[in-house]
Amino acid sequence: MSNFSVISSILDNDFYKFTMQNAVLKLFPSVKARYELINRGKHFFPKDFANIMKETINIMSDLKLSDKEKIFLEKSCPYLDSSYLNFLKEYQYNPKEVSISQIGENIKIRIEGLWYRTILWEVPLMAIISELYYKLIGAKCVPEDTIISSTKEKLIFYKKLEVKIGEYGTRRRFSYKVQNLVLKVLTEEKLPFFIGTSNVHFSHIFSINPIGTQGHEWIMFHAAKYGLNIADRIAMENWLNIYKGKLGIILSDTYTSSIFFKNFNKKLSNFFKGIRHDSGDPIIFIKKTIKHYKKLGINPLEKIIVFSDNLTPKKVAYISSFCKKKIIPFFGIGTNFTNDVGLPTMNLVIKMVETFFDKKWISVVKLSNVKEKSTGKKNMLILARKNLHL
The missing domain is CATH 3.20.140.10 (nicotinate phosphoribosyltransferase)
Incomplete structure (x- = not known):
């Protein structure tokens, strides 16, 4: 299982992560961020899940944007300028920005670092969690x-x-x-x-x-x-x-x-x-x-x-x-x-929980149209709703 790898390209990520990364680099290069895994579906994770996941993300530190991938971005995304694409060419994942722990059947994941760096972690980590989970519980999908x-x-x-x-x-x-x-x-x-x-x-x-x-x-x-x-x-x-x-x-x-x-x-x-x-x-x-x-x-x-x-x-x-x-x-x-393969789907998210600027960490919240999708500390959510008269 130590050779398990689901991310083989730095571009195996959602497009908006790169467009946001570009905007953050240009406007907020010194801001830091913290993200956490939120287990909405109360899923239980099999033994050794955290350790195998750590091995998997360590492999990601070797990923780099290839020349062909850079040319593709230049042609298909002309609004991403050369300064950003040059940055992305040098970018590498740093697994030290991610901490993963497991107690019994529960896992905790936290990401911390400069926002423009840590912004790329969320989607590949979610994809790894999903694929690894099904693999470790021995779930067989339809042919x-x-x-x-x-x-x-x-x-x-x-x-x-x-x-x-x-x-x-x-x-x-x-x-x-x-x-x-x-x-x-x-x-x-x-x-x-x-x-x-x-x-x-x-x-x-x-x-x-x-x-x-x-x-x-x-x-x-x-x-x-x-x-x-x-x-x-x-x-x-x-x-x-x-x-x-x-x-x-x-x-x-x-x-x-x-x-x-x-x-x-x-x-x-x-x-x-x-x-x-x-x-x-x-x-x-x-x-x-x-x-x-x-x-x-x-x-x-x-x-x-x-x-x-x-x-x-x-x-x-x-x-x-x-x-x-x-x-x-x-x-x-x-x-x-x-993931329409005849198995129950997972209900997990990784969300930004705090941001650091002006020398202090500040909690962030999301107030969705549906309460179950809101994220943030309970007291902060109450305060936010009060401030917005919701």
């Missing part, structure tokens, strides 16, 4: 043929719906092999409604554009630095300053959608192509979004909502039928593509 035919069936279904879909499943994949298999099916027919994958490594392998928005940590840091009430707005303005509208989808639920829309002023609503829905009732969110755009005199039919919250074909059908002739829906499908 490859079943995964291929199931993915093809979903594609036929999405084609009939006339919706645009992307693959967002790296962090909760059953295995690297399954994600590779699924993307092979998704890309081989060159279907116009498949818009790409959030995984930059697979984007390179299959010659497709990487896709993505931002993570909650981008806005959570802004809340710690500038205040909860204006975090969304300043985070959006900083994103615009870095990317000049090129990466035009913004995340909407770090401090609930109602707070987001208060920050989403006319200038920002015009500049950004659309918003991402990641928690709460999608229909209520669609109605709120349309109302917001109409109030500002903006045609919602020219704007996009990217849906990414635990999507299934049935859910996509339901949402897309409601969006018809109202607003443009895109769907980022994760677990249902990369």
Whole structure:
């Protein structure tokens, strides 16, 4: 088991991690961050899980961006400038930034270091946890043929719906092999409604554009630095300053959608192509979004909502039928593509919990549209809700 390795490329990560890393390097190079594993599903981990995981991440310190990968990024992501790509060429994972411990069947994972360095750990660690867990408990997934035919069936279904879909499943994949298999099916027919994958490594392998928005940590840091009430707005303005509208989808639920829309002023609503829905009732969110755009005199039919919250074909059908002739829906499908293998899926997240600037550590919180998805210390969550009148 000591040769177990699931991360073979530095690009085997979500696209938004690199775009956020670039922005953090440019705007907040001295800020530090702490992240922790949150075991929402109360999963029990097998014996030696932490030790095998440590061996696995130690191997990651050898990964480096290859010349071919750098050329791919230059061509497919022109908004990532040469200074950032030169930085990434020299970047290497430092396993000392990650501490993993196990007591009985519980594991603890903590990441700490400069934010621009530690930002890349979350997604590969989640992918390792998922693959290693299934391997160590001896879980057998359905045969490859079943995964291929199931993915093809979903594609036929999405084609009939006339919706645009992307693959967002790296962090909760059953295995690297399954994600590779699924993307092979998704890309081989060159279907116009498949818009790409959030995984930059697979984007390179299959010659497709990487896709993505931002993570909650981008806005959570802004809340710690500038205040909860204006975090969304300043985070959006900083994103615009870095990317000049090129990466035009913004995340909407770090401090609930109602707070987001208060920050989403006319200038920002015009500049950004659309918003991402990641928690709460999608229909209520669609109605709120349309109302917001109409109030500002903006045609919602020219704007996009990217849906990414635990999507299934049935859910996509339901949402897309409601969006018809109202607003443009895109769907980022994760677990249902990369871990639909006949086994229970895991419910884990790794979230930023503290950030360090102005000589002190500050706790950060996320107040999702759904309470179960909120993260942070209990007393800080109560205080945040009080401050925001939620």
